[in-house]
Amino acid sequence: MAAPSKPAESGADLELVGITKQFPGYRAIEELDLSIPAGSFFALLGPSGCGKTTTLRLIAGLEEPTSGRILIGGSDVTGQKPHERPVNTVFQSYALFPHMTILENVSFGLKRRGVSDYKVKAIEALKLVELDHLAGRKPSQLSGGQQQRVALARAVVNRPALLLLDEPLGALDLKLRRQMQLELKTIQTEVGLTFLHVTHDQEEAMTMADTVAVMNRGRIEQLGAPQELYELPRTAFVANFLGQSNLFTGEVLEATDALIALEVGGRRVVVPAARAARRSGQVTIGVRPEKLLLHLEEPSLDGVNTLGPGRVVDVSFSGVSTQYLVAVPGVGQIIVFSQNLVHGAVINRGATVWLTWSIEHGFGLEDIAETRPHFDDEASAPGLPGVVAEAV
Template sequence: MARLAQEFIARGADLELVGIRKEFPGFTAIENLDLHIPAGEFFALLGPSGCGKTTTLRLVAGLDEPTKGKILIGGKDVTATKPHERPVNTVFQSYALFPHMSVLENVAFGLKQRKIEDPMTKAVAALELVELGHLAQRRPQQLSGGQQQRVALARALVNRPSLLLLDEPLGALDLKLRRQMQIELKAIQMEVGLTFLHVTHDQEEAMDMADTVAVMNKGRIEQMGAPEKLYDRPHTVFVSKFLGQSNLFVGEVAESNGTSISINVSGNKITVPTERAEKHTGTIAVGVRPEKANFHEVEPSVQPGVNLIGPGEIIDIRFTGVSNQYLIEVPGVGEVTVFAQNVGKSPVTELGAKVWVSWKVEHTFGLSDLPANSATESISVI
């Protein structure tokens, strides 16, 4: 197992997409995509269904042809090559295991096609890497979903591709198994050092596993970066909604000095550091993550460096185990969500309580665009 993993190291290649456009009859799946994934990186393409992420993956695998643009793997232009000529393997969403072959034959398939020596021994080793050596002679349909997923992974990994494509491979698994597979997948990637391109709509999965996350929307990449950066500093409404939850406030810029700008939302002043805002004039949207906000039953004194709005009323409390989620209706501002961890006794657990919401200015972020219905809103999308 360790030996097999050793053989993979430093075999990953970088992937470059240059000016990719993909049109299907009647719609454009990808508008204009430029992307560079360094060798050995775990890269996640995150987006809702229909955003073009699976199309991107299929273009890289060669299963579809781009209308325009170039695809380079390891510096080599592969745009015109057929899928079987590309040094790329895919773990399909449906796994696509061959039902008429045993698990072992499935895993050995790619090796046999390339006339690699001793395919069976290597296939057995790959099955052991995913801890399925004992099921080698079974048919895929006799395995559970999680086991099939691991067979699909072994079938792709055994070929030592320069680039491994993962098309929502964990989507069909239940939550617990998915968590376990996420950990295993990440461990295998670290061990073998391959370049992984992982397509998913699960933001938690993307943040948890990837070195770099690209959030895709409507055929474009909205924002790209390390998961922590994306979460801390979303640039657009879409990213702030899709990656975690956000409370967004829209207002006219009322004050501006060298280090911060303030907007006025129905008489409430909300301040954001200038370097954390994408737009500095006119009507802008600013936001804060629900777990960064606190609420108070007694009106706190106004302090510099703290945004304070209220009073409002708690209109909903949801218990989620590790935290309580409070929905607070603030007149003139809208609904604000606050997460409070269940440490000891929760601060307030009563519906209808009158509260003020505060958070640090440094946790506020300013967006480049406005929410679709320009009214102030709190968006909770998971």
């Protein structure tokens, strides 16, 4: 039996080299290369079926790759069994021993390994998650959030080189989940371990991670800091999966070192050349809903793009903001998020509006997004030809 790799107190870097995973009938992972620096909080984000959980299971040793290598702290662990790897996993199901106390749960692994001061280390881990005062209770006497923190303490107490988090907050309610997001990030900073967090929750990934990899169909679509991915997505998938985006496809009218201009809905729309991946032919550009402003009269402003007129076909109040759905002839339906600075919606359904956004807030994609339906039926919106009268 191979000797377990030695855990690093400050975490270890993880490297996946040409990882492929073939299941009968389909390929879950396609030539995946990934490098995660030691001590970082890394999120693998994507929809169900994209391959993120398979990737985690490969790293944990619960699955074997069809090809490729897995290195932790520079050591090749591809052929090692799960218990031989310097890795611990925290699952969505807490997997605590119901007949043991919290202290016994956390110290279980240490005790089995013959660590002499296992109780002291277990108490330290419980203090880290602020549950040392509940050490004598059973799991059934704790809330869901408390049980998840116990599971985290049990994983951290072993000081693994790498901690894998598999949708760990999915079973919690919204308020507790947001609280735990902040606590997890604080704990990761304090213990200095390398965290790999697998999730489908965009907010969760962006709140906690230093780096996010958006995964799609067994490949990493884009990787970077959360703000970078949000402000400058490279593909339509990333633009729509990480938050919401308004995407417009049009023919390039002009391309210079400074800007790219397209025709969208009969208007000239500009994006900075530095924020665009394509410069000729059909190009898809986008803008986030919160970057848009609504106007009841056609504006005449410098340094902005303008679309319209359109009609507000839906208004949804969500607390901190109001979502407007605006149908624009020849363009489609555009989403606008407006912060509630007064008492909710300030523009009513049915209003005629124009939309503007700063040129610097636009981005251009590498691929071409599917075109939205253009509303060419004049009967669809009485009084404003070409606009639908209801939201889809």
